[in-house]
Amino acid sequence: MDDAVTIRAERRFWRKVKVSETGGWLWTASTDKDGYGVFSIGRQSLRAHRFAFGLRHGDPAAAVQLHHLCEQPGCVNPDHMVLLSAKAHKHAHTDQITHCVRGHAYTQENTYLRQNGMRGCRACARQRLRELRDTPEGKERARIYRQSERGKEAQRRYRQTEHGKRAHRESEARRRESLREG
Ligand SMILES: [Zn+2]
Ligand SMILES: [Zn+2]
Ligand SMILES: [Zn+2]
Numbered sequence: 001m002d003d004a005v006t007i008r009a010e011r012r013f014w015r016k017v018k019v020s021e022t023g024g025w026l027w028t029a030s031t032d033k034d035g036y037g038v039f040s041i042g043r044q045s046l047r048a049h050r051f052a053f054g055l056r057h058g059d060p061a062a063a064v065q066l067h068h069l070c071e072q073p074g075c076v077n078p079d080h081m082v083l084l085s086a087k088a089h090k091h092a093h094t095d096q097i098t099h100c101v102r103g104h105a106y107t108q109e110n111t112y113l114r115q116n117g118m119r120g121c122r123a124c125a126r127q128r129l130r131e132l133r134d135t136p137e138g139k140e141r142a143r144i145y146r147q148s149e150r151g152k153e154a155q156r157r158y159r160q161t162e163h164g165k166r167a168h169r170e171s172e173a174r175r176r177e178s179l180r181e182g
Pocket of ligand 3: 100121122124
């Protein structure tokens with residue numbers, strides 16, 4: 001495909017995507033029987049989520065499959081997908097799932113209910129947050145959140161917890177240390 005065709009295709013692609021409140025990039029055009037979005041370029045018919053993943057990371061090899069951590073096959077957000085072998089992918093979709101795709105057990109403490117009614121893994125959610133925090137966008141979002149009323153309230157509540165008290169003491173100690181050095 002030459003560049004002009006790709007750019008046109010991409011533009012057409014994003015017009016079919018709607019961002020949900022929970023961060024899903026939902027495909028609004030046609031889907032196949034498994035719920036995956038279908039996107040065509042010329043006579044070629046592609047799975048929309050693979051196309052989106054390819055835009056970000058390059059096309060995945062034909063043998064690997066993309067699994068939706070968000071459990072929404074119609075979602076084309078590359079951050080919600082992981083590459084799995086066919087076998088691992090099948091396992092991820094069996095009824096008796098006791099672990100998330102990254103191997104964390106779905107214990108009571110490690111499980112939360114997503115807004116879409118699916119199970120979520122807390123360990124993975126924390127990891128995603130940590131990864132997001134390191135991006136410029138994440139830092140900016142965190143800054144805005146800290147200054148909001150909700151963010152301030154969350155910080156107040158956090159400081160009441162044992163973990164929060166310790167973190168506060170440690171950061172105070174570091175601050176004094178750096179004053180002494182400077
Ligand atoms: Zn998603
Ligand atoms: Zn899957
Ligand atoms: Zn997990």
